[in-house]
Amino acid sequence: MRYLPKSPADRAQMLREIGCKSVDDLFAPIPAEYRLNRDLKVPRQMAESEIIDYFQERAGSNAAGFALFLGAGAYHHYRPVVIDAMVSRGEFLTSYTPYQAEIAQGTLQAIFEFQTMVCELTGMEVANASMYDGSTGAAEAMLMAVRVTGRKAAVVARSVHPEYREVMHTYTQHQGLPITEFAFLENGRVDMADLEKKITSDTACVLIQSPNFFGTIEDVAAVADLVHKKGALLVVSIAEALSLGIVKPPVEADIVSMETQSFGVPLGYGGPYAGVMATKEKFVRQMPGRLVGETRDKDGKRGFVLTLSTREQHIRREKATSNICTNQALIATMATIYMTIYGREGLKELAAQNLAKATYAANELAKKGKILFPGSPRFNEFVVQTKADPFEINRRLQAKKIIGGFPLKWQYPELGNAAVWCCTELNSKEQIDAAVQVVGQ
């Protein structure tokens, strides 16, 4: 087996030195009746070239080279080649969690830069080293709000990503933390009157998404005012991180939970992505997940360490702020490199291009159907309502190697034949025109 660096002679020598006749002696602690005396039913050992062939074939039976108009929590953006060149370096790829700071300064400094950039973009004061993804991060943000406020209920906007809401229900089901949902208006924004009815003195937090699942940018300041008046925290979830290039950061929020997939992370059929949680300094000790902090060594030299670990499971066990251990460090590193490449001007330019593409597409599709939720600002997603069933439209599009928007029928039946479309810098005018033509047929 080519990954195993031992010759038969090495093995024989080692067994001799240990004082064993055969390697079976080492497995004697396993009761005989539970030993497996057959080969595992897995594919036979393959050559590297065969493995390549196998996955080429699998990749070939997926859509490749299709024009993509799907967003809905996973966004197609161009990935500069520098990202993979850097994260493919074994020193990033094959290093462990940086508990031994003296020989992990590379990862630690990169994560410190990640935390800084996330703070700059979100307008928060502290950010952690990553969560699994945006959905679990949002659920953990709710649990954090419970710890901060001592209250035991949550109110969530129906315009939050449906799968995020499912994850929140899973995480909170045994926490005695009831979740109430509140409505959205004709303009796509949250219904403040409904929210006001649903917040009680038990509400630990209100969670909204902006841009929300329909692509509408929420009036975060107004929501924050109401939520804070009721003594609850506001959690803002951001699924499309690139929006922050041109959209005002949710500085009025108490906790921001963001999915960073848009920042140079492949779509990858849904993962691995990286969530991140950011908050106010005063709440940091209630935050889950790893944190990197700056410090000095004994010669006074700047260095970075994992810090405030008394929040974490390996120290606090059942009293920890979360059970999270492994996070998404390499993905956070990808995002850091992406944010560095585009930086202060590029993120703005790129976000503006996304806005322009989505605006063009929405204007064109408005000729073939109805664009829902008018009157509120949007970023790169919008909802189109059509006469035809969007699943049927998508079948027609797929025949032309185009993947259409996300049909909303199952999650939002009241919207009828509607689908949420996404346009990024990767959607050319030709692609958009071709898609519009099919929709209009």
Added chain:
Amino acid sequence: MSDRDIRKAVRHVNQNEGLIFERSSPGKKGYRLPPLDVPEVDYKKALGTAARADLGSMPEVSEMEIIRHFTRLSTWNYAIDLGMYPLGSCTMKYNARVNEVVARFPGLANAHPFQSADVSQGAMRVMKTLSDCLLDITGMDAITLQPAAGAHGEMTGILLMHAYLQSKGNPRKKILIPDSAHGTNPATAAICGYAVENLKSNSRGMVDVSALAAQMNEDVAGLMLTNPNTLGIFEQEIHKIAEILHQKGGLLYMDGANMNALVGKTRPGDFGVDVMHLNLHKTFSTPHGGGGPGSGPVACKKILEPFLPKPVIVEKADGTLAFDYDRPKSVGRVRMFYGNFGMHVRALAYIMANGPDGLRQTTEDAVLNANYIRKKLEGDYDLPYQSPSMHEVVFSDHIQEQKGVKTGDVAKRLIDYGFHPYTVSFPLVVHGAIMIEPTESESLEELDLLVDAMKSIAREAEDDPEMVRNAPHTTRVKRLDETAAARKPILRWRPAATKTAAE
């Protein structure tokens, strides 16, 4: 310290590098966008009050500087590609490059999770094939690949237990957890609404079966057990343990962190485990990436299948694959989409590179390596438990402590010898634990270098304990002040601090 004693490493020049923000200046660019082919939109006008004023201190740097910056940072890391990581419980094995290549094939890497099933058959087939392999490896009946990491898998598994017991009328109140367990176990039980009850180990480092029998009752949902446990010892009475739980209607959860000792040799499903998670980033070689991503599939027996997170992959009569969302008893989703799919691809590539014979040999080599180290270091380091070791061995600093040298000091000194430290002070049941897991990926030469280094440090602890206590001596930074870091946390760079913070 004499460099002559250190055969694995020499000092070498490595580059200084500040924070990326300290390289930034207005007008530098690391990107260029193509011309816009649709009418431009004035975002300030379009977004109105929702428009952003500026992006604060986000960096402005050129591509050359970005390459240098991250390359320099990378050289400050230790990594599996550089040498051995004897980290007990972490299974830091070789991460094959072919795994990285296949995960980046455009059809897999660019697949949108919501694209329809008929243009996702390749991705789904990867998930299904991996699932089938993992089911045979574990001896279980059903599986979900949705959890993103080990602790996430634990949560999923305990939720399954909760839902199952609820369906029998009573979810119960407590989970039993041995004192040697990973910290994630009790933290997980708490998230799932269970109280944690500690279970003591016996003098052989195994579950005290009579204590378990005494503690087991109708309030206990089950036991979370790592096997081999965190002392590297196989729980020889595992069948009795399972029996005691099952007799009182409880379930046995197995933390699969140590599966590298078992693959191809024995199957948890055969020895009584009801539900378990696997760590693909340990046993199945997906790269650890400086802390993640991981992947924590959960495998279970038939009785727990109806409760698995949705969706589950099903094979239709025509041989095509589909996601089944109609799962009325499901505990719900634990993550959006289908899990860390990129890790599923890599794990399957690892299994294919090994085949049944390679997987078995891998396990045998992992156990052989641990026992070799045990044999070679016994005497120089105290071995608190005499029970046979599987894939890892736990010593203690009992001998070195007489001279004031603790496990953490020996670990830091190991860095000077060119190794990553072993796992320090864990498991908690061993005072001053030195936990070594070599994995199968180490050659005899590398193992001997580690043995030599550990023996040399044992001598140094006798002759010059002060020097060991101040280690490491050869790294870019000396021991860092963790107390100061926690007392006044600096968790981000700020523009005003640049002048004073510059090195």
